[in-house]
Amino acid sequence: MSGSRRDSRIFLSPPWCGGSERANVSAAFDSGYVAPCGPMADAFERRIAAHCGVPSAAALSSGTAALDLIFDMLGVGRGDTVVCSDLTFIASAAPAVHRGAAPAFVDSDPATGQISIPLLRKAVAELRPKCVVATDLYGECCDYDALEAVCAEAGAALVCDSAEAFGSKWKDRPAGTAGFAGVFSFNGNKIVTTGGGGALVSRDPAVVERARWLSQQAREPFPWYEHARTGYNYRMPNLSAAVGLGQLDAFPEILARKRAIFDFYRKAFPALEPFPCHPDSFPTHWLSVFLFPSQAERDDAAARCAAHGIETRPVWKPMHLQPVFKDAAAFGGETSADFFARGICLPSGAGLDAESLERIRGVLGGG
Numbered sequence: 001m002s003g004s005r006r007d008s009r010i011f012l013s014p015p016w017c018g019g020s021e022r023a024n025v026s027a028a029f030d031s032g033y034v035a036p037c038g039p040m041a042d043a044f045e046r047r048i049a050a051h052c053g054v055p056s057a058a059a060l061s062s063g064t065a066a067l068d069l070i071f072d073m074l075g076v077g078r079g080d081t082v083v084c085s086d087l088t089f090i091a092s093a094a095p096a097v098h099r100g101a102a103p104a105f106v107d108s109d110p111a112t113g114q115i116s117i118p119l120l121r122k123a124v125a126e127l128r129p130k131c132v133v134a135t136d137l138y139g140e141c142c143d144y145d146a147l148e149a150v151c152a153e154a155g156a157a158l159v160c161d162s163a164e165a166f167g168s169k170w171k172d173r174p175a176g177t178a179g180f181a182g183v184f185s186f187n188g189n190k191i192v193t194t195g196g197g198g199a200l201v202s203r204d205p206a207v208v209e210r211a212r213w214l215s216q217q218a219r220e221p222f223p224w225y226e227h228a229r230t231g232y233n234y235r236m237p238n239l240s241a242a243v244g245l246g247q248l249d250a251f252p253e254i255l256a257r258k259r260a261i262f263d264f265y266r267k268a269f270p271a272l273e274p275f276p277c278h279p280d281s282f283p284t285h286w287l288s289v290f291l292f293p294s295q296a297e298r299d300d301a302a303a304r305c306a307a308h309g310i311e312t313r314p315v316w317k318p319m320h321l322q323p324v325f326k327d328a329a330a331f332g333g334e335t336s337a338d339f340f341a342r343g344i345c346l347p348s349g350a351g352l353d354a355e356s357l358e359r360i361r362g363v364l365g366g367g
């Protein structure tokens with residue numbers, strides 16, 4: 001699906017399939033593994049691990065499930081604090097909140113768009129959190145070197161919420177591979193999709209092995225179902241992994257297309273400021289994100305797009321502004337609030353054709 005041809009609407013980030021996805025699903029049916037495990041899921045894990053340069057990966061039902069398993073393994077619970085990026089999707093914090101932990105939020109750095117390292121330093125010194133969940137926003141990476149140093153000093157585990165950043169890098173380190181563990185989302189709108197799914201990666205194979213075991217109900221090695229503790233049903237189904245394997249075949253093209261779309265907008269809209277990116281971060285431009293000079297101009301542009309059937313979205317609403325987190329500790333928040341006020345995510349589907357891009361240029365009045 002191109003996201004622009006099927007009807008006149010242009011969607012924000014529809015999936016784009018390279019071709020082998022359908023054949024893989026058919027092969028999975030033929031193999032008989034229409035099940036929550038199977039050879040495609042195993043192969044998908046090997047491909048994700050190879051892509052990230054780590055020994056292993058666990059294929060799971062969602063990015064949220066991956067985060068939940070990490071909080072389980074870290075023993076996050078009542079009385080613990082979990083420090084998260086302020087500018088993120090709620091799933092960075094929600095599984096920790098469900099376990100009774102207190103969330104705290106750290107503002108974005110105006111120069112990099114990602115979590116502010118000086119404010120994080122302040123937060124961990126004050127709160128002594130069990131872990132830090134740093135979100136790699138919009139297909140960019142946080143400063144992994146600084147994050148690891150701050151977390152090591154504070155005795156806090158580092159978790160990379162790389163749900164949006166599969167394929168991105170910090171220097172030569174693939175997204176998701178710093179700290180205790182990292183997570184990816186393969187939701188329908190992500191740069192690689194399994195139609196809904198996620199993965200957990202870690203440089204420590206024991207962490208991945210435990211996550212995989214927990215994701216399959218923590219079964220002990222007996223012929224019957226024996227359990228010394230409770231687990232979860234978080235394993236990625238074989239059919240989903242079949243889609244994911246096809247997406248990985250197409251990934252070089254998807255990545256090139258995403259980056260070309262961002263380049264088109266950058267040239268078409270010189271008055272807009274690209275969402276900041278650290279020069280040491282290799283961005284995938286999962287979503288093309290730009291900042292308008294003012295909120296009024298952003299709102300006007302978004303309304304014009306909507307009137308012409310072009311889907312856009314504001315930058316994430318920061319967690320410190322979410323009603324559910326009104327009592328949570330927050331360190332700064334002005335920068336993320338400013339990004340929320342002025343930022344727009346433009347259509348970024350890898351299938352966007354030249355005609356659609358020109359339509360967007362026309363509606364937004366680019367030069």
Ligand SMILES: Cc1ncc(COP(=O)(O)O)c(C=O)c1O
Nearest residue numbers: 062063064089091092163185187
């Ligand atoms: C930053 C972030 N964290 C976590 C998630 C959760 O991933 P999933 O939707 O696969 O559960 C998402 C996206 O959906 C996300 O953008």
